[in-house]
Amino acid sequence: MWGGRFAGGPAAVMREINASISVDKRLWRQDIAASRAHAAMLADRGILSDADAKAIDAGLAEVGLEIERGELVEDPALEDIHMHVEHRLSQKIGDAAGRLHTARSRNDQVATDFKLFVRQCIDDSIAGLDALETALIGRAEQHAADVMPGFTHLQSGQPVTLGHHLMAYREMVVRDRSRFADARRRMNESPLGSAALAGTGFDLDRDATASALGFDRPTANSLDGVSDRDFVVDYLHAAALTSVHLSRLAEEIILWASQPFGFVKLPDAWSTGSSIMPNKRNPDAAELVRGHSGRIIGDLVAMLVILKGLPLAYAKDLQDDKPPLFDAHDLLGLSLAAMAGMIADLEFVPEKMRAVAAAGHATATDLADWLVRDAGVPFREAHHISGRAVAAAEAAGKALDDLTLDELRAIDPRIDERVLPRLSVEASVASRRSYGGTSPDRVREAIRTAREGR
Ligand code: ARG
DSSP states (O other), rough: GGGOOOSSSHHHHHHHOOOOOOHHHHHHHHHHHHHHHHHHHHHHHHHHOOHHHHHHHHHHHHHHHHHHHTTOOOGGGGGHHHHHHHHHHHHHHHGGGGTTTTTTOHHHHHHHHHHHHHHHHHHHHHHHHHHHHHHHHHHHHHHHEEEEEETTTTTTEEEEEHHHHHHHHHHHHHHHHHOOOOOHHOEEEETTTTTTTTOOOSOOOOOHHHTTTTTTTSSOOOHHHHHHHHHHHHHHHHHHHHHHHHHHHHHHHHOOOSTTTTOOEEEEGOOOOSSSOOOOBBHHHHHHHHHHHHHHHHHHHHHHHHTTTSSOOGGGGGGGGGHHHHHHHHHHHHHHHHHHHHHHHHHEEEHHHHHHHHHTTTTTHHHHHHHHHHHOOOHHHHHHHHHHHHHHHHHHHHHHGOHHHHHHHHHHHHGGGGGGGSHHHHHHHHHHSSTOOOOHHHHHHHHHHHHHTT
16 A cells, blocks of 8 residues: 555565554454544545545445454555555445545554544443442442451551441542543544644545544644554553552452451452362452553553654554553453452451451550540650550450450559440441541441542
8 A cells, every 4th residue: 555666575574563453453443433534524525526435434334344243354464454444445445445545644543543442441441440439339338337457557557447448449449530531531632634744735624523533622733643642641541550559459358368367258259269279269350450450550661661752753663552552451441340340249257357456456546535535634645655555455465445444544543434435446436537537427428428429
């Protein structure tokens, strides 16, 4: 399709390094949609005869049906999906096919096709996040009042509720979704009509093709239109950060399912066995979600490095934009679906969580807070007194809230019986009613707000 000035053909390896069809055939739907929009616009502008436009449109529709049926014949000599579609069209309708590429270049064509594809990826990711959010909220509601240890430094800090913990991940989902939505808003401009790099002398209607393809407007600069891949980076960044959040949650599931924790039981549907150890029940899906985030981060870095140092406008380096995007989108889709499924199906073990929460003297802060609030002790001194109570409990081999009133008063006489009911883990979480806090009523309020879509 470009050989007019060449006498010899390409070397075999030249052909191989140049061909992208095995990868970019995934753009076939977008390629056909954009070509149909382009042909219709050319006809409206009188650049293409109505008869040719009709033949092109019907032919493209047929090519689409063939590819859908799996009948695409890959030929490295035809390089990429754009040339495959056009070649097949010419086999079907003859010379009229050669008019489709009027006022167009593969440079604006691929930018347009790829934008349409990435836009669909964004919509897919948002749908995946919606499903994960639903799973998280459902389980949070079920466990809004169940106590678990809250950690800092992975050391028991203060008791929290499982519902609160799950809702923390829901906050990340909300931010992830807004990053995808933001990327979508910013990228939704049509490069079609930028032509090779400089625009075209034909009297195009770029607004018409933009709106036919669901874009908000045409891109404002043809050089930028053909060479911009920020939309890929935006998608990959949103995907990478989402995958990092999924990886953190996966890591918690892996820890919680291990015997020393025993906070969750992995249902059969989300476990694998070992070929040698019959006792094993492995959290492979969670581990793969954790691993996939590494690959998705790699995809983001690959795209950034491909762009770095590229002069305007198009260069063939940009053909390498597709593998990282496809890879990240596929991995993220699987990760989101697996995580939503695991969260929905996990069997939590609230008794075990509560027992561990109570074991770490985790209400020491509540004792200190009580001394401040009800006995007028300055916090620094109260912290010290409570620390001595923890030491006394440890020496006596019991939990802080099992110390008797006498034992507590021996540490500081300002302590009285009113403190006793404050030292259970249930009382502790119930007291944390500050906005955004872990008390069951605050968690239920957060769930209500989330369900109202805020
Ligand atoms: N397959 C190419 C790509 O994905 C299409 C654009 C080719 N443009 C060109 N001037 N050779 O980037």
